Amino acid sequence: DQQVKQNSPSLSVQEGRISILNCDYTNSMFDYFLWYKKYPAEGPTFLISISSIKDKNEDGRFTVFLNKSAKHLSLHIVPSQPGDSAVYFCAASARGGATNKLIFGTGTLLAVQP
């Protein structure tokens, strides 16, 4: 049972344009969402997070939008740069849980073309 889904395994975007990565979840108990970026043979790097009390969080070129009614979140990167090319994972947790463990999606490979 995949509680966090990233339905697009890959995305290709031109440099300077906007990248939009999508993520859907099924567990209504999730109240904390994160995006991580991962290069090959490296661990994920934390990018940005959002609590369920918000619907938007912005940090520089990265903005995360949360639509609780649709159980959907998205990561916008603008402008996209070649160095943004990586696999992006969304993750969710229910902070009221005993361990607050993260459930990860399967990732989306973003390729930013120069």
Next chain:
Amino acid sequence: GAVVSQHPSWVICKSGTSVKIECRSLDFQATTMFWYRQFPKQSLMLMATSNEGSKATYEQGVEKDKFLINHASLTLSTLTVTSAHPEDSSFYICSARAGAANQPQHFGDGTRLSIL
């Protein structure tokens, strides 16, 4: 800040041997550390959660006698894969979190384990 170091980055060993992987938080105290496993083109799957000074909590289907986790200090957790077999070959990644649940997990660079 929030640097997590994982060692070794790559291990090749014979079937039947035990392998220890270390995870250190270099610039913060990690009250909770997590161990994940990732198969090719799949998501990170949580194996276990450990809190400093207490026994690890294993996810369903993860053999605690095979994957020994020790979290003896606020900056170090170890995962020992005992009597490793080829099916244990995978990418193992640790993460660490300081304090409260609203803090993000910070990941090490992972360990590629290949069992011959």
